Amino acid sequence: MCYIRISINRQSLELWRDSVCLLRYPVSTALNGAGEQKNSGCTPRGKHLIRAKIGANKPLNTVFVARRDTGEIYSEKLSLRYPQRDWILTRILWLSGCEIGRNRLSSVDTMQRYIYIHGTPDSEPMGQPLSHGCIRMRNSDIADLFERVSVGTCVVIE
Secondary structure (H helix, E strand, O other), X not given: OEEXXXXXXXXXXXXXXXOEEEEEEEOEOEOOOEOOOXXXXXXXXXXXXXXXXXXXXXXXXXXXXXOXXXXXXXXXXHHHHOOOOOOEEEEEEEEEEOOEOOOEOHHHOOOOOOOEEEEXXXXXXXXXXXXXXXXXXXXXXXXXXXXXXXXXXXXXXX
């Protein structure tokens, strides 16, 4: 069974099977750093699982708002029309915390904070923290990862 390790310090996501790293992708975690509190804009740490997979078979750059396909495909023109949007593109892996009091329930619940692994405009830099709490990936990378994992896959963020 595969699992995912995300390093906030290295800004990387790794897909592992047993003790073998199968793939490594650059990511962008929260500009505000690591943290679990609701409304903190931080990336939560600890053990999580993939609660839901959203966007199967959608084209690259499909735009999602509130986890729904808007029918739009991201473009520079669209970004100029909606400059305030936090672009969630291509696929969503919605995370749920596994550690009560750390990242599950009450004011630290990862799922209730809508923390995802998701695509972002390819113009956005990877390898540096810039998100609002989620884990951002290149669109081709999230599409690839999406096909390799299932609901229930363990995700450790450290």
